[in-house]
Amino acid sequence: MTAALWRHWPFVAALASAALLGVAHAFETFGHMAPCELCLKAREVYWVAMAAGLAGAAGGLYAPRLRPWACAALAAIFASGVVLAAYHTGVERHWWSGPASCTGAGRVTAADLARFLSGGPRQVPQCDQPAWVFLGLSMASWNGLAALVLTLGSLAAARARPEAAA
Numbered sequence: 248m249t250a251a252l253w254r255h256w257p258f259v260a261a262l263a264s265a266a267l268l269g270v271a272h273a274f275e276t277f278g279h280m281a282p283c284e285l286c287l288k289a290r291e292v293y294w295v296a297m298a299a300g301l302a303g304a305a306g307g308l309y310a311p312r313l314r315p316w317a318c319a320a321l322a323a324i325f326a327s328g329v330v331l332a333a334y335h336t337g338v339e340r341h342w343w344s345g346p347a348s349c350t351g352a353g354r355v356t357a358a359d360l361a362r363f364l365s366g367g368p369r370q371v372p373q374c375d376q377p378a379w380v381f382l383g384l385s386m387a388s389w390n391g392l393a394a395l396v397l398t399l400g401s402l403a404a405a406r407a408r409p410e411a412a413a
Contacts, residue, residue, distance in 0.1 A: 256404035257307060257317045260325075261300025263397055264293040267390070274386070280379060283372040284349040285335040289390055292328035296397070299324055318405035325398040332391030339377045339385050349373055 271290055274280045282290070303317025338345030349372070372378065377385035384392075 254307075254314070255304065256400065257300045257303030257314065257321060259300075260318075260321045260397060260401060261297045261304065263393075264297035264300060267393055268293050268297070274379065278379070281372045283378075284346060285331070285338065285387070286372075289328060289331055289335065289387070292324060292331060292394070296321060296324045296328075315405045315407075318401050322398050322401035322405060325394045325401055328394035329391055329398055332387050332394055335387035336385060336391060338375050339387055341375065345375055349375075 268290060271282070271286070271293075275282060299317065299320055303314065303321065306317060307314040335345075337343050377387070379386050381389070
């Protein structure tokens with residue numbers, strides 16, 4: 248990768264986080280796929296990474312020696328996203344049980360919507376039932392792969408030689 252990428256990695260990580268949040272919100276808004284509890288927790292990782300990336304980018308402009316520390320912090324943040332995505336994928340594949348608050352009740356149906364609109368109880372999206380699968384991987388799995396790439400990129404940026412990162 249180029250020296251400019253490593254030099255600007257915190258900003259790149261912030262942009263990637265914003266893009267992933269945008270994709271998640273697009274699935275929710277246009278795909279009508281309400282997020283489950285674990286999906287919302289996964290989004291929190293990207294909100295934190297976006298803030299840390301912007302802070303790291305701003306700090307790196309004034310104190311370039313802080314850039315590796317910002318990249319290391321981003322690696323830790325994204326690594327937590329990998330762990331959360333792996334857990335969510337395991338819940339979806341029924342390898343282990345998930346939180347009781349979002350597993351086992353089933354998908355939302357038209358009858359559930361009619362009941363909700365008439366003042367009845369609301370059905371919560373279930374963590375153990377993937378709402379979308381592409382190439383055999385659920386959204387949680389794709390999220391884990393994205394977080395892994397960002398973790399590895401952050402680690403590489405943190406380890407970049409000063410002349411390569413300056």
